[in-house]
Amino acid sequence: MVTKGRESKPHIGIYGRRNNGKSSLINCLAGQVIAIVSDHAGTTTDPVKKSFEITGFGPVILVDTAGIDDSGDLGQKRVDRTLQTLNTIDLALLVVTDNSWGKYEDELLSKFGENDLPFIVIHSKSDIQEPSEKFKNMISRITGTLLFEFSSVDKRNFEQLISLITNTIPEYSYKTTTLLGDLISYGDIVILITPIDIEAPAGRLILPQMQAIRDILDNDAVAIVLKEREVDAFLKKTRIKPALAITDSQVFVKADASIPRDIPLTSFSIMLARFKGDFDNYLKGTPKISELKDGDRVLLLESCTHHVSCDDIGRTKIPRWMTSFTGKKIEYDVVAGLDALSRPITDYSLVIQCGGCMITRKQLHNRLQSAIKAGVPVTNYGMAIAYVQGIYERAISPFVKGDKNQNTYL
Numbered sequence: 001m002v003t004k005g006r007e008s009k010p011h012i013g014i015y016g017r018r019n020n021g022k023s024s025l026i027n028c029l030a031g032q033v034i035a036i037v038s039d040h041a042g043t044t045t046d047p048v049k050k051s052f053e054i055t056g057f058g059p060v061i062l063v064d065t066a067g068i069d070d071s072g073d074l075g076q077k078r079v080d081r082t083l084q085t086l087n088t089i090d091l092a093l094l095v096v097t098d099n100s101w102g103k104y105e106d107e108l109l110s111k112f113g114e115n116d117l118p119f120i121v122i123h124s125k126s127d128i129q130e131p132s133e134k135f136k137n138m139i140s141r142i143t144g145t146l147l148f149e150f151s152s153v154d155k156r157n158f159e160q161l162i163s164l165i166t167n168t169i170p171e172y173s174y175k176t177t178t179l180l181g182d183l184i185s186y187g188d189i190v191i192l193i194t195p196i197d198i199e200a201p202a203g204r205l206i207l208p209q210m211q212a213i214r215d216i217l218d219n220d221a222v223a224i225v226l227k228e229r230e231v232d233a234f235l236k237k238t239r240i241k242p243a244l245a246i247t248d249s250q251v252f253v254k255a256d257a258s259i260p261r262d263i264p265l266t267s268f269s270i271m272l273a274r275f276k277g278d279f280d281n282y283l284k285g286t287p288k289i290s291e292l293k294d295g296d297r298v299l300l301l302e303s304c305t306h307h308v309s310c311d312d313i314g315r316t317k318i319p320r321w322m323t324s325f326t327g328k329k330i331e332y333d334v335v336a337g338l339d340a341l342s343r344p345i346t347d348y349s350l351v352i353q354c355g356g357c358m359i360t361r362k363q364l365h366n367r368l369q370s371a372i373k374a375g376v377p378v379t380n381y382g383m384a385i386a387y388v389q390g391i392y393e394r395a396i397s398p399f400v401k402g403d404k405n406q407n408t409y410l
């Protein structure tokens with residue numbers, strides 16, 4: 001079996017004022033000179049990306065940035081470019097020195113917050129000036145994290161820094177994931193059930209269907225694409241026994257009836273939920289649908305603003321199916337794209353996230369952060385649909401190993 005996964009390298013961005021030792025820190029982490037170090041403030045101009053291996057962790061991309069305190073017209077442009085990198089990185093290292101913290105650091109801290117970015121505050125040049133107890137206390141009060149004492153000259157606490165980085169980088173940023181590669185083998189047949197109705201886009205398939213087909217081919221397996229109405233006749237006529245069936249969530253009930261019990265069945269949306277969503281938390285959150293009460297609010301998060309068929313699922317179908325399943329009077333809010341929520345996240349009893357086919361894994365995880373931090377259960381469109389239609393156990397089982405309460409998944 002050819003198991004393919006999309007290997008992603010975590011991006012680590014280094015921020016701080018000019019001359020604080022950012023480039024030196026990068027060279028230390030890389031164990032070689034990859035960034036220009038100079039005692040002339042402003043040597044690093046545009047963000048510089050370097051791919052290399054941190055010994056003891058693995059491959060990463062380090063992003064060296066210009067000082068956040070740069071001034072003048074050109075300086076402001078450099079600062080803007082530095083701040084733009086925050087959208088693409090997975091972990092921020094904020095380099096401070098000489099026991100000083102001011103408006104630049106405050107600004108960076110609030111930007112990290114806006115981007116839900118994990119960060120580490122590193123006191124560099126500690127060989128010249130060690131951080132004082134007072135400063136350490138202040139940092140832990142302001143940032144909620146412990147100040148890390150470091151020096152690129154004597155490399156104090158270097159091993160600890162590597163383990164701190166390893167423990168702070170979110171797992172999703174480097175975990176190799178596969179769409180279907182762990183479920184199918186050479187020559188397997190996979191049935192893809194795709195309704196072609198008025199909601200289907202004219203002349204093409206939707207992205208999750210295309211991705212599934214491509215992944216099946218990459219795994220040297222065979223994809224058979226058909227409409228829900230043709231499944232019964234096809235299976236009867238050909239006597240083909242597929243290794244897996246994947247259906248559009250909207251025809252789950254029909255697919256469940258058509259696909260024999262001994263053939264694993266899931267949906268495109270659950271496939272995506274496992275691939276790029278927060279599947280562990282979805283597994284915990286989905287059964288909370290049964291606990292919804294009258295007057296509870298449910299938030300539906302749609303990750304793009306222009307998809308008519310998802311519009312209909314989020315705005316009409318899910319509320320209708322959930323209401324008939326729970327029998328409760330529930331309020332639904334739909335927020336599209338990256339629009340701000342109109343209420344605090346704690347007003348919600350459940351968040352249902354779309355498959356997020358148009359956004360990156362990082363954007364999707366960041367979007368869910370506030371709910372997860374606040375302890376609001378999260379699930380995904382496909383998992384919620386399967387749950388309220390009584391097909392949940394079957395639909396998640398291809399991706400769940402052993403006891404699903406242990407949240408171990410393939």
Ligand SMILES: Nc1nc2c(ncn2[C@@H]2O[C@H](COP(=O)(O)OP(=O)(O)O)[C@@H](O)[C@H]2O)c(=O)[nH]1
Nearest residue numbers: 019020021022023024037038039125151152153
């Ligand atoms: N003593 C000492 N000097 C350092 C340390 N880190 C950087 N420097 C020096 O500080 C100056 C600025 O360093 P650089 O890494 O270019 O800072 P950047 O502007 O933040 O990238 C250079 O002269 C470095 O040699 C350190 O940990 N200890």
Ligand code: SF4
Nearest residue numbers: 304310354356357358
């Ligand atoms: S990103 Fe979400 S709303 Fe947009 S098309 Fe994909 S699943 Fe639908």
Ligand SMILES: [Mg+2]
Nearest residue numbers: 022023043044
């Ligand atoms: Mg530099």
